[in-house]
Amino acid sequence: MANTPNFLAKNKSVILYGVFLAALLFLxxxxxxxxxxxxxxxxxxxxxxxxxxxxxxxWLALKLTRPKTILIEKEVFTERPETFILNEKELTxxxxxxxxLEVLELMxxxxxxxxxxxxxxxxxxxxxxxxxxxxxxxxxxxxxxxxETAKRRCIIP
Amino acid sequence: MANTPNFLAKNKSVILYGVFLAALLFLxxxxxxxxxxxxxxxxxxxxxxxxxxxxxxxWLALKLTRPKTILIEKEVFTERPETFILNEKELTxxxxxxxxLEVLELMxxxxxxxxxxxxxxxxxxxxxxxxxxxxxxxxxxxxxxxxETAKRRCIIP
DNA sequence: TGAAAAATCACCCTAAAGTATGAGGGTTAA
DNA sequence: TTAACCCTCATACTTTAGGGTGATTTTTCA
Numbered sequence: 052m053a054n055t056p057n058f059l060a061k062n063k064s065v066i067l068y069g070v071f072l073a074a075l076l077f078l079x080x081x082x083x084x085x086x087x088x089x090x091x092x093x094x095x096x097x098x099x100x101x102x103x104x105x106x107x108x109x110w111l112a113l114k115l116t117r118p119k120t121i122l123i124e125k126e127v128f129t130e131r132p133e134t135f136i137l138n139e140k141e142l143t144x145x146x147x148x149x150x151x152l153e154v155l156e157l158m159x160x161x162x163x164x165x166x167x168x169x170x171x172x173x174x175x176x177x178x179x180x181x182x183x184x185x186x187x188x189x190x191x192x193x194x195x196x197x198x199e200t201a202k203r204r205c206i207i208p
Numbered sequence: 209m210a211n212t213p214n215f216l217a218k219n220k221s222v223i224l225y226g227v228f229l230a231a232l233l234f235l236x237x238x239x240x241x242x243x244x245x246x247x248x249x250x251x252x253x254x255x256x257x258x259x260x261x262x263x264x265x266x267w268l269a270l271k272l273t274r275p276k277t278i279l280i281e282k283e284v285f286t287e288r289p290e291t292f293i294l295n296e297k298e299l300t301x302x303x304x305x306x307x308x309l310e311v312l313e314l315m316x317x318x319x320x321x322x323x324x325x326x327x328x329x330x331x332x333x334x335x336x337x338x339x340x341x342x343x344x345x346x347x348x349x350x351x352x353x354x355x356e357t358a359k360r361r362c363i364i365p
Numbered sequence: 366t367g368a369a370a371a372a373t374c375a376c377c378c379t380a381a382a383g384t385a386t387g388a389g390g391g392t393t394a395a
Numbered sequence: 396t397t398a399a400c401c402c403t404c405a406t407a408c409t410t411t412a413g414g415g416t417g418a419t420t421t422t423t424c425a
Contacts, residue, residue, distance in 0.1 A: 101257055159356065161350060173372085179412080182413075186413080195319075198318070341401095
């Protein structure tokens, strides 16, 4: 395992900590020389150390425990197997008629109301009525929502 | 808001930290008196402070960040082993931009143009422009067709 | 057989979607 | 720096979608 770059990358935090510690030692040595001749120098020095190392500890802890997150597994009811199986229960529960389902499928295929009307040999108004009932039963407001809901519930492929 | 017990409970960590700090000061004072007469007493003292306060910082950080680790929700699809694989080739071939894809996905979710505009913090006209380009690139005339085509080509799930 | 449900259609109106055109600012690569 | 996108927004217009109401005919089923 002569993977040096990987080693460096993985221990980045530790190395950074080492470097930071070295820098701190220099700083502290300098502070020592600087304040040794002043009154209460010792207290100042000790306080500085306390503050800096507390901060260091906090930083270190945050750095090391960052990936520690609790995963909440959320169950999502999405049942769409590759081979479409019509969910008859949903259909009867929602009380969607044969004709409405037909309209829904053509809608999902991307046809306009006019095109659906022509295809089913009925008037545009009829399609609109079917749509209105469909939206009511599916509890949606738009055809795109209807398509999304219907697909999710396995009413259409 | 005279909810004293609640205040105590909520600031438990802070209070504990205060008490611990006071205890530490006593300890340090004792150490100071103890080691002031020994050679290298200063270094030992400083080292002690560093170690103790680093530990304190780590403890503090862990204590304060523990309740904030409940974050990520993982969606588990019960009956859908094959996850969606974005067809990057199609995307680049069709020359669909990131923003356009974003709009397309929201469209597919059943949102209206106005809702998409609000969600993306842009104007309705901007969404309409994105739509027009999308329809042109996908060679369709309506949003429902766009959704159908995009799904079939694995551009959206 | 009679009521309920389904399917059909019409009219009117509003809301949303879509078309066409222009334009300014930002990024990026030649 | 220029050209090519990309993202943004606007205005004006047309088309489509959707809501509400009411009605007729056919099917279905208890």
